[in-house]
Amino acid sequence: MSTFSAIGDEREIDRDEYTPSVEPQPTWCPGCGDFSVLKALKQALPEVGRTPEETLLCTGIGCSGKLNSYLDTYGFHTIHGRSLPVARAAKLANPDLEVIAAGGDGDGYGIGGNHFIHTARENHDMTYIVFNNEIFGLTKGQTSPTSPKGHKSKTQPHGSAKEPIKPLSMSLNAGASYVARTAAVNPNQAKEIIIEAIEHDGFAHVDFLTQCPTWNKDARQYVPYIDVQESEDYDFDTTDKVEAAEMMRETEEALHEGKVLTGRYYVDDDRPSYGAEKQAIGEMPEEPLAERYWDDDYEWERSHDMFLDKHA
Amino acid sequence: MTDDELIWRISGGSGDGIASTSQNFAKALMRSGLNVFTHRHYPSRIRGGHTYTEVRASADPVESRGDGYNFLLALGDSFARNPQEEAVYGNEEIKPLSENLDELREGGVIVYDEGLLDASEIPDFDERVEENDWHVYPLDLRGLARDMGREVMRNTAGVGATCALTGMELDHVEDLMRDAMPEKILEPNLEILETAYNQVSEEYDIDAPDVSVPTGEHDETQLLMSGSDAISYGAIDEGCRFIAGYPMTPWTEVFTIMTQNLPKLGGISEQVEDEIAAAALAVGASHAGVKAMSGSSGGGFALMSEPLGLAEMTETPVVLVEAMRAGPSTGMPTKPEQSDLEHVLYTSQGDSQRVVLAPGTVEEAYEQSRIAFRLAYEYQIPTILLYDQKLGGEMKNVPKSHFDREPNPTLGKTLSEDALADEPHSGDGKFHRFQHDVEDGVSPRSIPGQKGGRFLATGNEHDPTGHIAESPDNRVAQIDRRTQKLEAIRDDLDGEDTGSYTGPEDAEYGILTFGSQQGTVEEAVERLNDAGISVKSYGVSDMLPFPTEQVEAFVESVDEVLVVEMTASGQFRGLVQKNLGRYGEKLSSLLKYNGNPFEPAEVVDGFEAAIVEGDGDASGHQTTFVPAAGD
Numbered sequence: 001m002s003t004f005s006a007i008g009d010e011r012e013i014d015r016d017e018y019t020p021s022v023e024p025q026p027t028w029c030p031g032c033g034d035f036s037v038l039k040a041l042k043q044a045l046p047e048v049g050r051t052p053e054e055t056l057l058c059t060g061i062g063c064s065g066k067l068n069s070y071l072d073t074y075g076f077h078t079i080h081g082r083s084l085p086v087a088r089a090a091k092l093a094n095p096d097l098e099v100i101a102a103g104g105d106g107d108g109y110g111i112g113g114n115h116f117i118h119t120a121r122e123n124h125d126m127t128y129i130v131f132n133n134e135i136f137g138l139t140k141g142q143t144s145p146t147s148p149k150g151h152k153s154k155t156q157p158h159g160s161a162k163e164p165i166k167p168l169s170m171s172l173n174a175g176a177s178y179v180a181r182t183a184a185v186n187p188n189q190a191k192e193i194i195i196e197a198i199e200h201d202g203f204a205h206v207d208f209l210t211q212c213p214t215w216n217k218d219a220r221q222y223v224p225y226i227d228v229q230e231s232e233d234y235d236f237d238t239t240d241k242v243e244a245a246e247m248m249r250e251t252e253e254a255l256h257e258g259k260v261l262t263g264r265y266y267v268d269d270d271r272p273s274y275g276a277e278k279q280a281i282g283e284m285p286e287e288p289l290a291e292r293y294w295d296d297d298y299e300w301e302r303s304h305d306m307f308l309d310k311h312a
Numbered sequence: 313m314t315d316d317e318l319i320w321r322i323s324g325g326s327g328d329g330i331a332s333t334s335q336n337f338a339k340a341l342m343r344s345g346l347n348v349f350t351h352r353h354y355p356s357r358i359r360g361g362h363t364y365t366e367v368r369a370s371a372d373p374v375e376s377r378g379d380g381y382n383f384l385l386a387l388g389d390s391f392a393r394n395p396q397e398e399a400v401y402g403n404e405e406i407k408p409l410s411e412n413l414d415e416l417r418e419g420g421v422i423v424y425d426e427g428l429l430d431a432s433e434i435p436d437f438d439e440r441v442e443e444n445d446w447h448v449y450p451l452d453l454r455g456l457a458r459d460m461g462r463e464v465m466r467n468t469a470g471v472g473a474t475c476a477l478t479g480m481e482l483d484h485v486e487d488l489m490r491d492a493m494p495e496k497i498l499e500p501n502l503e504i505l506e507t508a509y510n511q512v513s514e515e516y517d518i519d520a521p522d523v524s525v526p527t528g529e530h531d532e533t534q535l536l537m538s539g540s541d542a543i544s545y546g547a548i549d550e551g552c553r554f555i556a557g558y559p560m561t562p563w564t565e566v567f568t569i570m571t572q573n574l575p576k577l578g579g580i581s582e583q584v585e586d587e588i589a590a591a592a593l594a595v596g597a598s599h600a601g602v603k604a605m606s607g608s609s610g611g612g613f614a615l616m617s618e619p620l621g622l623a624e625m626t627e628t629p630v631v632l633v634e635a636m637r638a639g640p641s642t643g644m645p646t647k648p649e650q651s652d653l654e655h656v657l658y659t660s661q662g663d664s665q666r667v668v669l670a671p672g673t674v675e676e677a678y679e680q681s682r683i684a685f686r687l688a689y690e691y692q693i694p695t696i697l698l699y700d701q702k703l704g705g706e707m708k709n710v711p712k713s714h715f716d717r718e719p720n721p722t723l724g725k726t727l728s729e730d731a732l733a734d735e736p737h738s739g740d741g742k743f744h745r746f747q748h749d750v751e752d753g754v755s756p757r758s759i760p761g762q763k764g765g766r767f768l769a770t771g772n773e774h775d776p777t778g779h780i781a782e783s784p785d786n787r788v789a790q791i792d793r794r795t796q797k798l799e800a801i802r803d804d805l806d807g808e809d810t811g812s813y814t815g816p817e818d819a820e821y822g823i824l825t826f827g828s829q830q831g832t833v834e835e836a837v838e839r840l841n842d843a844g845i846s847v848k849s850y851g852v853s854d855m856l857p858f859p860t861e862q863v864e865a866f867v868e869s870v871d872e873v874l875v876v877e878m879t880a881s882g883q884f885r886g887l888v889q890k891n892l893g894r895y896g897e898k899l900s901s902l903l904k905y906n907g908n909p910f911e912p913a914e915v916v917d918g919f920e921a922a923i924v925e926g927d928g929d930a931s932g933h934q935t936t937f938v939p940a941a942g943d
Contacts, residue, residue: 002729003728003729003759003761003762004759004761004762005729005762005763006761006762006763007761009763019740020740020742020779021738021739021740021742022738022740022742022777022779023779052766053760053761053762053763053764053765053766054760054761056600056760058596061771068768068770069768069779069780072740072742072766073766074760074761074765074766074767075767075768075769075770075778076596076599076626076768076769076770077768077769077770077771077772077780078592078622078771079592079618079619079621079622079771082588082589082592082618082619082622084589085556085584085588085589085590085592085593085596086592086593086595086596086599087596088593088596089554089556089582089592089593089594089595089596089597089600089604090596090597090599090600090760091600092554092580092582092597093554093580093596093597093600093601093602093604094600094601094602094760094761096761097600097760097761114585114586114589115585115588115589117585118584118585118589278580282575283575283580283581284580285578285579285580287578289553289554289578289579289580289602290600290601290602290759290761292553292578292721293551293601293602293603293721293722293723294728298721300551300719300721301548301577301719302548302549302715302717302718302719303544303545303548303549303715304549304712304715304716304717306573306576306577307545307548307573308535308545308712308715311535311536311537311541312343312533312534312535312536312712
């Protein structure tokens, strides 16, 4: 038996395999957009042929972090804002794993914003799903980094004086090689985008609009939504950074004017992933590092033999 | 103070090549058969500012900086700030000479570069020379180097002059230069070395050097190594192949050494956006089945508090190193202190479940780096290696054989897929990663990608499968199990012999210390016994779990104990009292927190003043005495 025989296991996968017996029913509020992310993942993973035991899902803290309790894979429910550094190290340690990170807009664009920018810049081969509901849900309705200017809450009683974060533009500028936005109310598109994101060889960022019926009634249901690929009103080249940037800008402005634009915004299939870049400069082994610890024939190097003579 | 020693201090400006020149000279002395120990002093400044390195060399073993020094090579600060600014900064150019005079011993030698320095600008210089019986050799090192093509070679000229004045043969220095210097600069450097040597020898008739180089012999190959080197090699020999970090003085040394070596070993180093990420990456890599580390110094380590707590709660093995410098906040970035002890022991929310080791010497740094990895992986617990700018940067000779040990890449209680199949699982196939009743509290783990090993790691309290759980029974069972690991680790450490004892067993008095002050304290203990004072010392390395039994036995066996540490608030003494629960009336403190480590004489004088004379007034030193409770 090999060390990690779940990896590359070619078999039929049942969607139910991803449903844990301990907590099969999520405790998100009725009507919450988070259900759609869970559903899209349960649909996408069998389709891309990734079993629960070759998938590592890393989440942050918040309603979105509960995803780990409802999607049965190897999981790491980390701390607020830090899913990305944990996830990308796991990918470096074992590139054969399917690594998915997920968190909310506060988690990813607020407290973890620095990690988001740098993980995108490095272009790790992983998927990052941000549950964007423009609110802090689990802590009961405070203004979040994506809440629109003027948003009133108990912590911003006079209305937020801040411009919201523009996640798509930020992602593109930071260096993500796949940037998309989908919405909970558009399950078919969501599934397709998650599949593309998982299959993309690089950092795939999906800004997933997940309505919060409890704390963010203003944002309603993110309807009506428009798919920018399907609508005849929009025509731009997703491989062109300038056109992508313009479309993102329009999308981010339109959201707060009641127009929900979604779809693929930027796709760069040519840029090598970070792992490939590191291997090319000799800073990462070709074989997964995690395998080495199980290789009985591996001759572990000693500092005594390799590095000490220069000190003599 | 041994008479038969050379303590050579080379001083100049930051950026003048003081560190590399001193390192080469120390190595030459080591190769000549001597024991060496270096001490660095440098400002937190990019270019310029007074810096020096001391090289102490003796036929006897040396484990500390000395008391003062006896040979000064003052090169002048070539990056001194605009002389017009003198009103603000003072004359910076002259500082490599003027700032070093206070610690020069009577009868010592001064060589200074008169091409750059004018001794007449130093108030009362001639009087002080006469008073202290110093031997002064003004040499135009810069002029000589300029004549021979490159001004930077004045360092080499200074070494040539040193050899001539101390009666040291040039061959070891020449051999080293051949090893260390690229072809292009080697020839002119060899030439200037010899020229300076000959000029000094001819100009001054040196039959009996004022201060001479002792002679010694090693019976086996020696290595010149720093604490940072030793920590890095210990990590490598334990199979660590992943490091993540963010630069910060003085931790950067370990990060750099690992980063340069890991690619040669098929390992991975990541320089990341901040220390939160750095520690989180180490946790992520370890979770995925690789032996991983991170580290920082005070401020950066503060950012690691959260990932550290996550490693505790998820029982992810990880080693963090913490290179202390003087705090609080940015403090004094290039100066040693031991005042992060409490920070490292207690930072992060909840009841701490971690291991903290503080090695005392370069040899221990290697050994305890290995122990840190072994404990982290065997017991699935974050382990912190606590050291400081002093231990990290000082160099000493260590026999090569010390490192001739087998590698240990094992991951600890990590199951193969075959073994996983026999372990308890839930109905849906979830592996019970966090079982309640297991030996030593260590629940075996699986690695993502393994069939039959699926589980959830979470920073929330969790049940055996990792699922978030808040039931009181489970909570108590999990906390008790995780705590049980620390008890097992204490027993384990008892077999590792990490403590260091010096002095007669039946001594009347005791000195307790921890970490990098150990060597200095041990030298002081030897001198005190030579002077007829019966005292022994115990250098403690295990900060958590604390060796309560051993420390209690030590304290119990003597009349009074002086606790020596580089903190202002007596943190180590507090830790001793916290763990022992009594003996407050027996423990007094000798503290130093001025940015410089103790000299042996400061410990000797401080001990005599505090314990023997009882008033604690050690005049002339910048140390602080804090009496025992009730005194």
